[in-house]
Amino acid sequence: MAEPLYSMSISRLAPILGRGEVSPVEVTEQFLERIGRLDEKIHAYLTVDADGALAQARNAEARRREGEATTLTGIPLALKDVLATQGLRTTCASRILENFAPPFDATVCARLRQAGAVFLGKVNMDEFAMGSSTENSAFGVTHNPWRRDHIPGGSSGGAAAAVAADLCTASLGSDTGGSIRQPASHCGVVGLKPTYGRVSRYGLVAYASSLDQIGPVTKEVRDAAILLQAIAGQDRRDSTSVPAPVPDYQEALGQDVRGLKIGVPKEYFGEGLDPDVREAVEAALKTLASLGADLVEVSLPHTEYAVATYYVVAVAEASSNLARYDGVKYGVRREGRNLMEMYYNTRASGFGAEVRRRIMLGTYALSAGYYEAYYKKASQVRMLIRRDFDAAFNKCAAIAAPVAPTPAFRIGEKIDDPLTMYLSDIFTISANLAGIPGISVPCGFSSLGLPIGLQILGPPFGEPVVLQTAYAFEQATDFHKRRPEF
């Protein structure tokens, strides 16, 4: 039986659209029907923009007819609700932005629009991207399509679940401490966090500005290369976006990994690693070795300090970034007897518990007398973490490791214990602190049938070697071909 359109990757759907065998409107209608029928089981979407999507699809159809199409023309995408979309509700899964319709597009959205992509809607996340399970959404949890009583991961849980459940062809998420790679791992899809500065953050609602980066969530590695190609590059509206030339990312795919030195960090295989994850990742390392890669042991000695460093740096930046939600210029306001009371009421009722927790932590860490002990100390440890990677990449071209210490956990399991939840990000956080790229690619399933991801990390701007390694692994295995039944 022919593969249904909704489960196709970008790279398989694009030629079919190109040959006119199916039109962008037909594809979009199929997805909208599927979302309408099935998303109540997953709750990936916060907003479905049927009218907007069909209008974009009609435009795409005209472009296809006129021969002005790109690979992405007519491809239906879902966007994490942290990305500003002009005129379309952008909530960050927060009550405080419940009614916010941005007057502009994020640069990544503008670029995808220009390429002719179709935006099906906005997908769920932890409020302001703070969380690892999507349970912190003010608008309800997203279910893992592989086992609906389990979390999809977070914070880009809606993006990963929508891709895994074939409720879009691909998606964009954001990654501050693992928020693309961890949900991709938990949902059995591909998630790429680019190098800090590779993709413009303009229009990405800020959580921790020195760590945030936008990236693709896709069914296959090639699609991650295609989407990254479309969104990468300097943008005058983000002064931290880097002028480095953007290489042809698809060129890296299919290149041999024979003789490629792949570092295995011993600190990522210690106690606390779930046996199923260990088995899957160790088998993945054997696969890479069988493809001719040269596995070398490397050490990232400051790994055990990464979570503590992150929960100073990220919350400090968050407390400053989220000061803007004051009930004056946009968002929801709760009145009070005076200005101060209006601020109190607006922010207390607008933000959920995790967001308030992080704002308070960050406020404390930056407050008079504590700056040296917390923020400065953490920034110094951050330098040590960066140096660990610099030293490791002197010995290898890429690093292979687990994404998360366990497969997806059950909904509700960790929600009352923030610190335990934070520790589940131990293997992803370092890449954000160091600013390096990383990908999650499916590498196995747990005894419960939950997906497990392999993480490949590269040096700054090493997206080509990350994609090359992930693609070689993917093509040698068939974990990415399985689909959940839900």
Place this chain on the structure above:
Amino acid sequence: MILSREEVLHVAHLARLALKPEEIDMFTRQLNDILKYVEKLQELDTSGVPPLAHVAPVINAFREDEVKESLPRDQALDNAPAQEEGSFLVPRII
């Protein structure tokens, strides 16, 4: 305990967050758990290590100061909870 109940209330005030009575104990406990974990950083000798505040290989991003079109006033006001005469409306301050 690193952070007392009173300090939690003070931090909440600095962050302009009102806490419900039942939330104060919960946040005090959770913030202390996290700060206790963060104390781990003090194990490391970081003397002489320069802080890494951001990782982009960009120092300054200058551009010409040119007059360009900006967001029209009505669009800038579109999302405001309250507006009057082309301005954001806030509670009376004086």
